[in-house]
Amino acid sequence: GQQLNQSPQSMFIQEGEDVSMNCTSSSIFNTWLWYKQDPGEGPVLLIALYKAGELTSNGRLTAQFGITRKDSFLNISASIPSDVGIYFCAGRMNRDDKIIFGKGTRLHILP
């Protein structure tokens, strides 16, 4: 079936560092979504992208819809302790309405 490859699987960074993660597929998507999940909670929508090349920010978070429509990127600037959690990408393909989720990037911040 369709797959989203999300990388890296996990990241260990120092507070204050910038973070980059991405999501790729062999299929074309027309919507990309980025979610964050805190332990024991449901995923929270961070950013939604609808057009190839679109660059959207939400505070310190910036996400881009790749030009090829097969990938998306999420950057977090100047990380803080509350950024810890799992970040999921999700994509919606042209031919059906289902949203497919990546397996997540687990972000750890070292003290």
Next chain:
Amino acid sequence: DSGVTQTPKHLITATGQRVTLRCSPRSGDLSVYWYQQSLDQGLQFLIQYYNGEERAKGNILERFSAQQFPDLHSELNLSSLELGDSALYFCASSVGAVTYEQYFGPGTRLTVT
């Protein structure tokens, strides 16, 4: 707070049993989605209902069923439970039938012993 509510928060039951998970969507949302999240599988889409009708089906087992009621709340029924059904079950809702932005509830953690 996403506005999506799920009950119960935790559920512990034995193999072979049947349970019902409940979800109330955000006010104004007509679509409800159910997802299963286990440790190594990420979020797996199970089923979507829109305004009371089944709209899309994912990897939902035959032992599982769902429905959406006239007041738009939804229930996910899991029967003949197996150890492997232990997982977090999330409900999400969105405004329309076509899935763009989905808003997730806090989840129900099911433990089958």
